[in-house]
Amino acid sequence: MSALRAGISRGAPRCYRRARRYTSVTPSTRRQERYGCPSGLRHQCLARRLHFIENRCSDQLKQAAFDVYLVSVNGLLRWPGHTFRIFVLYRLCRWDIGTGTSVERGLRVTTKGGVRLGSGCNINRDVTLDGRGGLAIGDQVNISPEVAVLTAEHDPDSPCFKGRTRSVTIGSRSWLATRATILPGAVLGEGAVVGAGAIISGIVPPWSIVGHGPAREIRSRDPGAQAMLESYRRWLH
Numbered sequence: 001m002s003a004l005r006a007g008i009s010r011g012a013p014r015c016y017r018r019a020r021r022y023t024s025v026t027p028s029t030r031r032q033e034r035y036g037c038p039s040g041l042r043h044q045c046l047a048r049r050l051h052f053i054e055n056r057c058s059d060q061l062k063q064a065a066f067d068v069y070l071v072s073v074n075g076l077l078r079w080p081g082h083t084f085r086i087f088v089l090y091r092l093c094r095w096d097i098g099t100g101t102s103v104e105r106g107l108r109v110t111t112k113g114g115v116r117l118g119s120g121c122n123i124n125r126d127v128t129l130d131g132r133g134g135l136a137i138g139d140q141v142n143i144s145p146e147v148a149v150l151t152a153e154h155d156p157d158s159p160c161f162k163g164r165t166r167s168v169t170i171g172s173r174s175w176l177a178t179r180a181t182i183l184p185g186a187v188l189g190e191g192a193v194v195g196a197g198a199i200i201s202g203i204v205p206p207w208s209i210v211g212h213g214p215a216r217e218i219r220s221r222d223p224g225a226q227a228m229l230e231s232y233r234r235w236l237h
């Protein structure tokens with residue numbers, strides 16, 4: 001049968017053989033139907049796919065490496081030894097630290113760099129200092145246990161709560177009492193005192209004392225803007 005078909009093909013007119021060759025189903029045609037790429041562009045399509053996979057894998061590897069860095073650094077900051085913790089912050093975290101600054105165990109960092117600590121500061125246990133948006137702390141600042149100073153937040157008007165950053169400045173000779181929370185964009189003047197549990201989001205005048213107040217409604221949100229949340233789960237978290 002194959003010989004008969006070959007004979008018919010050889011005996012057919014040349015134009016018929018040419019038309020049959022271009023209209024027959026070939027592996028390249030099947031590939032085009034399956035992947036949506038013309039046969040002449042299949043290598044370019046494959047290259048684009050490989051480039052996309054490479055970029056995605058590269059981003060995932062970078063994120064995994066950063067997660068390992070954060071877990072390692074925050075683990076080292078729980079070790080005893082003040083000089084050792086200062087060394088970790090200065091060398092591994094790339095912080096700018098003044099002389100005579102004391103850092104207790106349990107300090108939590110969120111990124112490499114972005115934090116400047118003045119001279120003679122006291123950072124107590126389990127404090128969070130977020131440098132993603134830029135954090136500047138003056139001289140002789142006392143930060144009590146479990147204080148959180150944040151420079152990154154989520155946009156409440158974004159459908160997927162997209163992240164954003166704003167810098168925070170804390171003036172010299174200030175005091176942040178236990179469990180005070182400093183939100184992105186806050187500016188504390190020189191000598192300001194923040195009471196225990198207070199939440200600061202604006203400007204605190206110099207040499208003023210601000211305390212905690214009851215929660216109140218600020219404004220309303222658009223219920224139609226809510227979208228599906230992306231998973232926060234990452235490796236080693």
